[in-house]
Amino acid sequence: MSTVIAVANQKGGVGKSTTVVNLAACLGLKNKKVLCVDMDAQGNTTSGFGIRKKSVGTSTYDVLLGLHRIQDAVMETDFENVWLVPATSNLAAADIELIEVDNMQKRMKMQLLTIRQDYDYILLDCPPSLSLIPINALCACDSVLVPMTCEYFAMEGLSQLVESIRLVKQRYNPTIDIDGILFTMYDSRLNLTSQVVSNVKSYFPKKLYKTVIPRNVRISEAPSHGKPVVYYDKASRGSEAYIAFTDELLKRHKAEP
Numbered sequence: 718m719s720t721v722i723a724v725a726n727q728k729g730g731v732g733k734s735t736t737v738v739n740l741a742a743c744l745g746l747k748n749k750k751v752l753c754v755d756m757d758a759q760g761n762t763t764s765g766f767g768i769r770k771k772s773v774g775t776s777t778y779d780v781l782l783g784l785h786r787i788q789d790a791v792m793e794t795d796f797e798n799v800w801l802v803p804a805t806s807n808l809a810a811a812d813i814e815l816i817e818v819d820n821m822q823k824r825m826k827m828q829l830l831t832i833r834q835d836y837d838y839i840l841l842d843c844p845p846s847l848s849l850i851p852i853n854a855l856c857a858c859d860s861v862l863v864p865m866t867c868e869y870f871a872m873e874g875l876s877q878l879v880e881s882i883r884l885v886k887q888r889y890n891p892t893i894d895i896d897g898i899l900f901t902m903y904d905s906r907l908n909l910t911s912q913v914v915s916n917v918k919s920y921f922p923k924k925l926y927k928t929v930i931p932r933n934v935r936i937s938e939a940p941s942h943g944k945p946v947v948y949y950d951k952a953s954r955g956s957e958a959y960i961a962f963t964d965e966l967l968k969r970h971k972a973e974p
Contacts, residue, residue: 718834719752719834719835719836719838719839720837720838720839720859720970721829721833721839721841721857721859721860722838722839722841722858722859722860722861722862722896723841723843723851723854723855723857723858723860723861723862724840724841724842724861724862724863724864725843725855725861725862725863725878726845726864726865726874726875726878727845727846727847727874727877727878727881728845728865728870728874728875729845730866731845731864731865731866731871731874731901731902732864732866732901733842733843733845733864734755734757734761734762734765734842735761735765735864735901735936735940736862736864736899736901736930736959737753737765737840738753738762738765738940738945739936739945739946739947740840740862740959740962740963740966741753741796741799741838741840741945742797742799742945742946742948743945743959743960743962743963744838744963744967745797745798745799746797746798746947747963747967748798749798749837749838750798750835750837750838751798751799751836751837751838751839751840752791752800752801752802752832752836752838752839753766753799753801753802753840753842754777754801754802754825754829754839754840754841755777755801755803755804755842756777756804756808756825756841756842756843756844756850756851756853756854757804757808757842757843757844757850758804758805758806758807758808758809759804759844760803760804760805760806760808761842761940762801762804762842763801763803763805764940764943765939765940765943765945766794766795766796766799766801766943766945767794767942767943768792768794768801768803768943770803770805770806773792773803773805775789775790776790776802776803776804776805776807776808777790777802777803777804777808777811778804778805778807778808778811780802780824780825780828781808781811781815781824781850781853782811782814782815782818783818783824786828786831787802787828787829787831787832788831788832790802790803791832796944796945796948800836808850811849811850812848812849812850815849815850815853816849821849822849822852822853823857823889824853825841825853825854826853826856826857829857841854845874847877847881851881852881852885852889855882855885855889855890855893856885856889856890857890858890858893859892859893859894859896860894860895860896861878861882861893861895861896862896862897863878863895863896863897863898864898864899864900864901864930865899865901866900866901866902867900867902867903867904867907867912867913867914868909868913869909869913871913872916872917879895895924896966897924897925897926897966897969898917898925898926899926899928899929899930899962900930901929901930902930902931902932903929903930903931903932904931904932926962926966927965928961928962928965929958930955930958930959931954931958933946933953933954933955935949935950935953935955935956936953936955945959946959947959947960
């Protein structure tokens with residue numbers, strides 16, 4: 718049975734899709750079978766794997782609306798042990814259309830139940846909002862990985878997400894928890910960085926990943942080439958950071974009861 722992780726933060730631009738793409742690639746290189754589900758209408762995870770959105774047939778939209786089974790939407794990527802359910806811009810309309818369907822908060826959970834045994838990890842890339850799409854991800858996942866930058870507004874996004882998780886735990890998914898907080902675009906030269914880390918650590922002392930993802934030009938360049946950074950430039954600092962983060966995540970999950 719796979720571990721389902723929602724990658725979420727209600728602040729945009731914090732590296733959610735970048736983390737999904739690179740974590741998936743690193744897990745795949747460690748012989749873990751990984752399915753990424755792109756649940757953001759921007760489709761950054763989809764393009765991050767080099768898939769042209771115009772060429773996509775069945776997508777997350779069709780899965781959530783029950784027009785197709787999730788098996789019909791799974792695409793093989795060019796990267797070892799990584800598969801994808803792609804997103805297209807029509808996903809933006811799904812929030813409105815989901816209001817009219819049964820079990821609107823649990824559509825993704827029901828679909829994932831049919832394929833959880835086929836993968837080691839399922840990563841859900843969430844949009845930066847609290848609408849029915851991220852609620853579907855929170856209802857379907859075992860835990861939430863929170864990428865965040867060392868900025869004031871990112872801290873606000875974290876507090877909003879924690880409240881959302883609390884509400885989902887209360888109403889729909891009693892076992893959900895925060896997997897961990899991953900600092901991205903990290904710059905140790907800035908005073909604000911240490912202040913934000915210190916504040917977050919005081920509230921979540923056991924949830925911070927020791928690995929941080931630095932600001933790195935190779936991480937920024939890789940999506941334009943349709944590759945995870947470990948395939949684009951394995952020797953880069955960004956690649957090394959995501960490999961170290963993946964090792965830490967696997968070690969943490971192994972230690973859990």
